[in-house]
Amino acid sequence: MPGDLWDRVSGQLGQPESGEVRTRVLLRGTQYVEAVGLSLGINTELVEQLSREAGVTTKQFAQVWDSPEAFLADLFCELANQAQIDRADTQTLLTTWQYLGMRVDDLRSPEGRRSVLIDIIRTAAEYNFDVVTASSKWRTYAALSTTIMSWPEGEARERVLDALRASEVSFVETMESFYRNVLPTVGYRLKPVFHNDYQPFVVAAASVIEGLGIVRATVPALVEARFDLPILNRGAEATEEWSVASLSFMGVVDAFIEPDPEFVADEATSRLVGGIDVTPQDS
Structure with a gap:
Protein backbone atom coordinates (compact mmCIF):
# COMPACT_ATOMS: atom_id res chain seq x y z
CA MET A 1 0.00 0.00 0.00
CA PRO A 2 1.57 3.36 -1.03
CA GLY A 3 2.43 5.71 1.82
CA ASP A 4 -0.18 8.37 0.97
CA LEU A 5 -3.00 5.83 0.74
CA TRP A 6 -1.90 4.30 4.04
CA ASP A 7 -2.01 7.74 5.64
CA ARG A 8 -5.55 8.43 4.40
CA VAL A 9 -6.92 5.08 5.56
CA SER A 10 -5.17 5.32 8.93
CA GLY A 11 -6.47 8.86 9.39
CA GLN A 12 -10.01 7.52 9.50
CA LEU A 13 -9.19 5.39 12.53
CA GLY A 14 -8.41 6.27 16.14
CA GLN A 15 -5.17 8.21 16.49
CA PRO A 16 -2.53 6.85 18.89
CA GLU A 17 -0.90 9.25 21.33
CA SER A 18 2.64 10.43 20.59
CA GLY A 19 4.04 8.21 23.34
CA GLU A 20 2.36 5.19 21.82
CA VAL A 21 3.61 6.16 18.36
CA ARG A 22 7.14 6.39 19.71
CA THR A 23 6.88 3.01 21.43
CA ARG A 24 5.41 1.30 18.37
CA VAL A 25 7.96 2.59 15.88
CA LEU A 26 10.95 2.00 18.17
CA LEU A 27 9.76 -1.56 18.77
CA ARG A 28 9.43 -2.16 15.05
CA GLY A 29 12.81 -0.53 14.45
CA THR A 30 14.42 -2.78 17.06
CA GLN A 31 12.89 -5.85 15.45
CA TYR A 32 14.12 -4.68 12.05
CA VAL A 33 17.70 -4.23 13.28
CA GLU A 34 17.68 -7.64 14.98
CA ALA A 35 16.52 -9.21 11.72
CA VAL A 36 18.73 -7.47 9.15
CA GLY A 37 21.53 -5.91 11.19
CA LEU A 38 22.66 -2.39 11.97
CA SER A 39 23.07 0.23 9.22
CA LEU A 40 24.78 3.59 9.28
CA GLY A 41 21.76 5.58 8.18
CA ILE A 42 18.06 5.61 7.47
CA ASN A 43 16.10 6.94 4.49
CA THR A 44 12.56 8.10 3.86
CA GLU A 45 11.51 4.81 2.31
CA LEU A 46 12.60 2.87 5.39
CA VAL A 47 10.84 5.34 7.68
CA GLU A 48 7.62 4.82 5.74
CA GLN A 49 8.05 1.05 5.87
CA LEU A 50 8.69 0.94 9.62
CA SER A 51 5.85 3.37 10.30
CA ARG A 52 3.43 1.37 8.19
CA GLU A 53 4.43 -1.90 9.85
CA ALA A 54 4.09 -0.23 13.27
CA GLY A 55 0.57 0.92 12.43
CA VAL A 56 1.26 4.66 12.38
CA THR A 57 1.25 7.26 9.62
CA THR A 58 4.24 9.18 8.37
CA LYS A 59 2.53 12.32 9.67
CA GLN A 60 2.35 10.82 13.15
CA PHE A 61 5.99 9.81 12.81
CA ALA A 62 6.90 13.40 11.96
CA GLN A 63 5.10 14.66 15.06
CA VAL A 64 7.49 12.63 17.21
CA TRP A 65 10.72 12.92 15.19
CA ASP A 66 11.56 15.92 13.03
CA SER A 67 13.97 13.89 10.88
CA PRO A 68 14.95 10.29 10.15
CA GLU A 69 18.26 11.02 11.87
CA ALA A 70 16.48 11.98 15.10
CA PHE A 71 14.62 8.68 15.00
CA LEU A 72 17.87 6.80 14.38
CA ALA A 73 19.45 8.41 17.46
CA ASP A 74 16.47 7.35 19.60
CA LEU A 75 16.60 3.85 18.11
CA PHE A 76 20.31 3.54 18.87
CA CYS A 77 19.68 4.62 22.47
CA GLU A 78 16.96 2.00 22.78
CA LEU A 79 19.27 -0.69 21.39
CA ALA A 80 21.99 0.29 23.87
CA ASN A 81 19.53 0.11 26.77
CA GLN A 82 18.31 -3.34 25.80
CA ALA A 83 21.79 -4.81 25.36
Whole structure:
Protein backbone atom coordinates (compact mmCIF):
# COMPACT_ATOMS: atom_id res chain seq x y z
CA MET A 1 0.00 0.00 0.00
CA PRO A 2 1.57 3.36 -1.03
CA GLY A 3 2.43 5.71 1.82
CA ASP A 4 -0.18 8.37 0.97
CA LEU A 5 -3.00 5.83 0.74
CA TRP A 6 -1.90 4.30 4.04
CA ASP A 7 -2.01 7.74 5.64
CA ARG A 8 -5.55 8.43 4.40
CA VAL A 9 -6.92 5.08 5.56
CA SER A 10 -5.17 5.32 8.93
CA GLY A 11 -6.47 8.86 9.39
CA GLN A 12 -10.01 7.52 9.50
CA LEU A 13 -9.19 5.39 12.53
CA GLY A 14 -8.41 6.27 16.14
CA GLN A 15 -5.17 8.21 16.49
CA PRO A 16 -2.53 6.85 18.89
CA GLU A 17 -0.90 9.25 21.33
CA SER A 18 2.64 10.43 20.59
CA GLY A 19 4.04 8.21 23.34
CA GLU A 20 2.36 5.19 21.82
CA VAL A 21 3.61 6.16 18.36
CA ARG A 22 7.14 6.39 19.71
CA THR A 23 6.88 3.01 21.43
CA ARG A 24 5.41 1.30 18.37
CA VAL A 25 7.96 2.59 15.88
CA LEU A 26 10.95 2.00 18.17
CA LEU A 27 9.76 -1.56 18.77
CA ARG A 28 9.43 -2.16 15.05
CA GLY A 29 12.81 -0.53 14.45
CA THR A 30 14.42 -2.78 17.06
CA GLN A 31 12.89 -5.85 15.45
CA TYR A 32 14.12 -4.68 12.05
CA VAL A 33 17.70 -4.23 13.28
CA GLU A 34 17.68 -7.64 14.98
CA ALA A 35 16.52 -9.21 11.72
CA VAL A 36 18.73 -7.47 9.15
CA GLY A 37 21.53 -5.91 11.19
CA LEU A 38 22.66 -2.39 11.97
CA SER A 39 23.07 0.23 9.22
CA LEU A 40 24.78 3.59 9.28
CA GLY A 41 21.76 5.58 8.18
CA ILE A 42 18.06 5.61 7.47
CA ASN A 43 16.10 6.94 4.49
CA THR A 44 12.56 8.10 3.86
CA GLU A 45 11.51 4.81 2.31
CA LEU A 46 12.60 2.87 5.39
CA VAL A 47 10.84 5.34 7.68
CA GLU A 48 7.62 4.82 5.74
CA GLN A 49 8.05 1.05 5.87
CA LEU A 50 8.69 0.94 9.62
CA SER A 51 5.85 3.37 10.30
CA ARG A 52 3.43 1.37 8.19
CA GLU A 53 4.43 -1.90 9.85
CA ALA A 54 4.09 -0.23 13.27
CA GLY A 55 0.57 0.92 12.43
CA VAL A 56 1.26 4.66 12.38
CA THR A 57 1.25 7.26 9.62
CA THR A 58 4.24 9.18 8.37
CA LYS A 59 2.53 12.32 9.67
CA GLN A 60 2.35 10.82 13.15
CA PHE A 61 5.99 9.81 12.81
CA ALA A 62 6.90 13.40 11.96
CA GLN A 63 5.10 14.66 15.06
CA VAL A 64 7.49 12.63 17.21
CA TRP A 65 10.72 12.92 15.19
CA ASP A 66 11.56 15.92 13.03
CA SER A 67 13.97 13.89 10.88
CA PRO A 68 14.95 10.29 10.15
CA GLU A 69 18.26 11.02 11.87
CA ALA A 70 16.48 11.98 15.10
CA PHE A 71 14.62 8.68 15.00
CA LEU A 72 17.87 6.80 14.38
CA ALA A 73 19.45 8.41 17.46
CA ASP A 74 16.47 7.35 19.60
CA LEU A 75 16.60 3.85 18.11
CA PHE A 76 20.31 3.54 18.87
CA CYS A 77 19.68 4.62 22.47
CA GLU A 78 16.96 2.00 22.78
CA LEU A 79 19.27 -0.69 21.39
CA ALA A 80 21.99 0.29 23.87
CA ASN A 81 19.53 0.11 26.77
CA GLN A 82 18.31 -3.34 25.80
CA ALA A 83 21.79 -4.81 25.36
CA GLN A 84 22.62 -4.75 29.08
CA ILE A 85 20.01 -7.47 29.68
CA ASP A 86 21.73 -9.94 27.37
CA ARG A 87 25.32 -9.18 28.40
CA ALA A 88 24.75 -10.13 32.04
CA ASP A 89 23.36 -13.57 31.28
CA THR A 90 21.15 -14.33 34.28
CA GLN A 91 21.06 -18.08 33.68
CA THR A 92 24.86 -18.36 33.86
CA LEU A 93 24.95 -16.45 37.16
CA LEU A 94 22.18 -18.50 38.72
CA THR A 95 23.56 -21.83 37.53
CA THR A 96 27.01 -21.00 38.91
CA TRP A 97 25.59 -20.26 42.36
CA GLN A 98 23.52 -23.45 42.36
CA TYR A 99 26.55 -25.47 41.26
CA LEU A 100 28.54 -24.24 44.24
CA GLY A 101 25.88 -25.65 46.53
CA MET A 102 26.70 -29.10 45.15
CA ARG A 103 30.44 -28.75 45.82
CA VAL A 104 30.52 -27.62 49.47
CA ASP A 105 32.68 -30.55 50.59
CA ASP A 106 35.40 -29.60 48.10
CA LEU A 107 35.68 -26.15 49.67
CA ARG A 108 37.42 -27.58 52.75
CA SER A 109 40.84 -27.96 51.11
CA PRO A 110 42.98 -25.64 48.95
CA GLU A 111 43.12 -28.28 46.22
CA GLY A 112 39.37 -28.73 46.31
CA ARG A 113 38.75 -24.98 46.11
CA ARG A 114 41.07 -24.69 43.12
CA SER A 115 39.23 -27.56 41.47
CA VAL A 116 35.87 -25.86 42.05
CA LEU A 117 37.17 -22.58 40.65
CA ILE A 118 38.54 -24.28 37.54
CA ASP A 119 35.35 -26.21 36.94
CA ILE A 120 33.27 -23.06 37.26
CA ILE A 121 35.44 -21.13 34.84
CA ARG A 122 35.77 -23.96 32.34
CA THR A 123 32.04 -24.56 32.05
CA ALA A 124 30.48 -21.18 32.84
CA ALA A 125 32.81 -19.17 30.58
CA GLU A 126 32.08 -21.37 27.59
CA TYR A 127 28.34 -21.37 28.26
CA ASN A 128 28.32 -17.61 28.73
CA PHE A 129 30.36 -17.15 25.56
CA ASP A 130 27.92 -19.21 23.51
CA VAL A 131 24.79 -17.60 24.97
CA VAL A 132 25.88 -13.97 25.01
CA THR A 133 27.70 -13.77 21.67
CA ALA A 134 24.92 -15.65 19.88
CA SER A 135 22.40 -13.05 21.03
CA SER A 136 21.13 -10.63 18.39
CA LYS A 137 21.02 -7.89 21.05
CA TRP A 138 24.69 -8.41 21.86
CA ARG A 139 25.68 -8.38 18.18
CA THR A 140 23.77 -5.15 17.75
CA TYR A 141 25.45 -3.68 20.84
CA ALA A 142 28.90 -4.61 19.53
CA ALA A 143 28.16 -3.08 16.13
CA LEU A 144 26.64 0.02 17.70
CA SER A 145 29.69 0.61 19.89
CA THR A 146 31.80 0.90 16.74
CA THR A 147 29.26 2.57 14.47
CA ILE A 148 28.55 5.50 16.77
CA MET A 149 32.19 6.60 16.69
CA SER A 150 31.79 7.38 12.98
CA TRP A 151 28.98 9.87 13.68
CA PRO A 152 29.88 13.57 13.66
CA GLU A 153 30.19 15.16 17.08
CA GLY A 154 26.95 16.60 18.34
CA GLU A 155 23.95 16.13 20.60
CA ALA A 156 22.72 12.93 18.91
CA ARG A 157 26.12 11.24 19.10
CA GLU A 158 26.53 12.20 22.75
CA ARG A 159 23.07 10.84 23.63
CA VAL A 160 23.90 7.46 22.14
CA LEU A 161 27.30 7.40 23.85
CA ASP A 162 25.59 8.22 27.15
CA ALA A 163 23.21 5.29 26.63
CA LEU A 164 26.13 2.99 25.86
CA ARG A 165 27.96 4.19 28.98
CA ALA A 166 24.87 3.59 31.11
CA SER A 167 24.53 0.09 29.70
CA GLU A 168 28.20 -0.62 30.38
CA VAL A 169 28.00 0.70 33.94
CA SER A 170 24.90 -1.39 34.65
CA PHE A 171 26.61 -4.51 33.33
CA VAL A 172 29.80 -3.86 35.31
CA GLU A 173 27.86 -3.27 38.54
CA THR A 174 25.86 -6.48 38.08
CA MET A 175 28.95 -8.58 37.48
CA GLU A 176 30.90 -6.85 40.25
CA SER A 177 28.20 -7.84 42.74
CA PHE A 178 28.28 -11.39 41.42
CA TYR A 179 32.06 -11.78 41.74
CA ARG A 180 32.10 -10.15 45.18
CA ASN A 181 29.75 -12.90 46.35
CA VAL A 182 31.11 -15.90 44.48
CA LEU A 183 34.89 -15.53 44.75
CA PRO A 184 35.05 -15.31 48.57
CA THR A 185 32.69 -18.29 48.74
CA VAL A 186 35.18 -20.49 46.86
CA GLY A 187 38.13 -19.25 48.90
CA TYR A 188 39.55 -16.57 46.61
CA ARG A 189 39.93 -12.82 46.75
CA LEU A 190 40.99 -9.97 44.52
CA LYS A 191 44.75 -9.41 44.70
CA PRO A 192 45.60 -6.53 47.09
CA VAL A 193 47.20 -4.50 44.29
CA PHE A 194 43.69 -3.83 42.92
CA HIS A 195 42.53 -2.23 46.21
CA ASN A 196 39.25 -4.18 46.32
CA ASP A 197 38.13 -2.65 43.01
CA TYR A 198 36.53 -5.45 41.00
CA GLN A 199 35.63 -3.31 38.01
CA PRO A 200 38.93 -3.69 36.09
CA PHE A 201 38.58 -7.47 36.51
CA VAL A 202 34.98 -7.35 35.25
CA VAL A 203 35.94 -5.30 32.19
CA ALA A 204 38.93 -7.52 31.37
CA ALA A 205 36.88 -10.71 31.69
CA ALA A 206 34.04 -9.33 29.57
CA SER A 207 36.49 -8.13 26.93
CA VAL A 208 37.80 -11.67 26.52
CA ILE A 209 34.35 -13.13 25.95
CA GLU A 210 33.06 -10.33 23.74
CA GLY A 211 36.31 -9.93 21.81
CA LEU A 212 36.29 -13.61 20.94
CA GLY A 213 32.66 -13.21 19.90
CA ILE A 214 33.67 -10.58 17.37
CA VAL A 215 36.60 -12.63 16.06
CA ARG A 216 34.41 -15.72 15.69
CA ALA A 217 32.49 -13.98 12.92
CA THR A 218 35.57 -14.13 10.67
CA VAL A 219 37.64 -17.09 11.93
CA PRO A 220 35.20 -19.43 13.70
CA ALA A 221 37.49 -22.47 13.42
CA LEU A 222 40.16 -20.77 15.53
CA VAL A 223 37.80 -19.48 18.20
CA GLU A 224 35.87 -22.74 18.47
CA ALA A 225 38.98 -24.94 18.86
CA ARG A 226 39.11 -27.39 21.79
CA PHE A 227 42.10 -28.63 23.79
CA ASP A 228 42.51 -31.56 26.18
CA LEU A 229 44.35 -30.46 29.32
CA PRO A 230 45.31 -32.43 32.46
CA ILE A 231 42.81 -32.38 35.31
CA LEU A 232 44.17 -30.80 38.50
CA ASN A 233 45.61 -33.38 40.94
CA ARG A 234 44.49 -36.30 38.78
CA GLY A 235 47.70 -37.12 36.92
CA ALA A 236 48.72 -36.55 33.32
CA GLU A 237 46.46 -39.31 32.02
CA ALA A 238 43.24 -37.64 33.19
CA THR A 239 42.24 -34.81 30.88
CA GLU A 240 39.28 -32.54 30.27
CA GLU A 241 38.29 -30.40 27.32
CA TRP A 242 38.83 -26.64 27.35
CA SER A 243 37.61 -24.06 24.87
CA VAL A 244 39.58 -21.01 23.82
CA ALA A 245 37.06 -18.85 25.68
CA SER A 246 37.51 -20.82 28.91
CA LEU A 247 41.31 -20.82 28.68
CA SER A 248 41.40 -17.08 28.01
CA PHE A 249 38.96 -16.34 30.83
CA MET A 250 41.04 -18.45 33.22
CA GLY A 251 44.08 -16.38 32.32
CA VAL A 252 42.26 -13.21 33.35
CA VAL A 253 41.06 -14.83 36.58
CA ASP A 254 44.58 -15.89 37.58
CA ALA A 255 45.89 -12.40 36.79
CA PHE A 256 43.41 -10.71 39.14
CA ILE A 257 42.62 -13.11 41.98
CA GLU A 258 44.47 -15.27 44.51
CA PRO A 259 43.66 -17.74 47.32
CA ASP A 260 42.23 -16.05 50.41
CA PRO A 261 44.47 -16.91 53.40
CA GLU A 262 41.63 -16.05 55.81
CA PHE A 263 39.05 -18.31 54.16
CA VAL A 264 36.76 -20.21 56.57
CA ALA A 265 35.00 -23.15 54.93
CA ASP A 266 32.13 -23.24 57.44
CA GLU A 267 31.23 -19.63 56.70
CA ALA A 268 31.20 -20.35 52.97
CA THR A 269 28.94 -23.33 53.52
CA SER A 270 26.53 -21.18 55.51
CA ARG A 271 26.41 -18.65 52.69
CA LEU A 272 25.56 -21.35 50.19
CA VAL A 273 22.95 -22.96 52.40
CA GLY A 274 21.42 -19.53 52.96
CA GLY A 275 20.84 -19.20 49.23
CA ILE A 276 22.19 -15.68 48.75
CA ASP A 277 20.74 -14.28 45.54
CA VAL A 278 23.45 -12.82 43.32
CA THR A 279 21.42 -12.64 40.15
CA PRO A 280 20.39 -9.30 38.61
CA GLN A 281 17.01 -7.94 39.65
CA ASP A 282 14.39 -6.55 37.30
CA SER A 283 13.99 -2.83 37.76
